[in-house]
Amino acid sequence: MQKNPKQLACVSLALGAVAAAVVIAEKTSVYPAAARPNPAAPAQTDQTIRISAPPEKVWQVLSRVNQWAAWQPDISRPHLNGPLQPGTSFDWKTSGLLIHSTLHTVEPNAALGWSGRAFGSFAVHNWTLTAQPDGSTAVRVKESMEGWLVSLLQPVFQKGLDSSIKRWLARLKQQAEQA
Structure with a gap:
C-alpha cells in the first residue's frame, strides 16, 4: 500500500518533532553531583x-x-x-x-x-x-x-x-x- 504525499509529510513532521523533543530533553537535563x-x-x-x-x-x-x-x-x-x-x-x-x-x-x-x-x-x-x-x-x-x-x-x-x-x-x- 502506498502512502500519499500528505501522509508522508505528516509522518516526517511527527518524527522531526519527536527528534527535537529528545534533543531538547537531553540538552536541558541537569543532574546535580551526588554521592548518595x-x-x-x-x-x-x-x-x-x-x-x-x-x-x-x-x-x-x-x-x-x-x-x-x-x-x-x-x-x-x-x-x-x-x-x-x-x-x-x-x-x-x-x-x-x-x-x-x-x-x-x-x-x-x-x-x-x-x-x-x-x-x-x-x-x-x-x-x-x-x-x-x-x-x-x-x-x-x-x-x-x-x-x-x-x-x-x-x-x-x-x-x-x-x-x-x-x-x-x-x-x-x-x-x-x-x-
Missing part, C-alpha cells in the same frame, strides 16, 4: 552478596577499573582518566551505553562510588565492602537511576538495573574467590 543514591529516583536497586575472600582481595578486583572488562563481559572499554581518587573520571560502555562517570568515594578495602551520565540518564552507584568474622566480605551495591529516558521507560530500566547488578555481583564473587 536518590531515594526518589524511578529506578533503584540495593543488593548484597557474600564473597569468600577478605575485603583486600575484593577491593583489588573491584578497584582496577581498567580491568573490569576482563571479568565482567557486560562492560567494554573501561578507562580511568587518572589516579583512583575522588574527582577522577572514567569512561566505559555497558548495555550499549557509553557512560562518563566521576568517582566520589574511594576508601580502600571499604567503599567505592561514582556518579555518571549517559543518554537520558544519570546514576549514582555505591559499593560497600564489610569484613565478616569468618574472613569473608559482604558486598553491598546501591544504585539509583533517573533522567527523562529512565522516567519514560521505568519498567525496562528497573529490570535492567536489577539484573545487571546481580550479574556484576556474581562475577565479582567469582573473580575475587579465584584470585
Whole structure:
C-alpha cells in the first residue's frame, strides 16, 4: 500500500518533532553531583552478596577499573582518566551505553562510588565492602537511576538495573574467590 504525499509529510513532521523533543530533553537535563543514591529516583536497586575472600582481595578486583572488562563481559572499554581518587573520571560502555562517570568515594578495602551520565540518564552507584568474622566480605551495591529516558521507560530500566547488578555481583564473587 502506498502512502500519499500528505501522509508522508505528516509522518516526517511527527518524527522531526519527536527528534527535537529528545534533543531538547537531553540538552536541558541537569543532574546535580551526588554521592548518595536518590531515594526518589524511578529506578533503584540495593543488593548484597557474600564473597569468600577478605575485603583486600575484593577491593583489588573491584578497584582496577581498567580491568573490569576482563571479568565482567557486560562492560567494554573501561578507562580511568587518572589516579583512583575522588574527582577522577572514567569512561566505559555497558548495555550499549557509553557512560562518563566521576568517582566520589574511594576508601580502600571499604567503599567505592561514582556518579555518571549517559543518554537520558544519570546514576549514582555505591559499593560497600564489610569484613565478616569468618574472613569473608559482604558486598553491598546501591544504585539509583533517573533522567527523562529512565522516567519514560521505568519498567525496562528497573529490570535492567536489577539484573545487571546481580550479574556484576556474581562475577565479582567469582573473580575475587579465584584470585
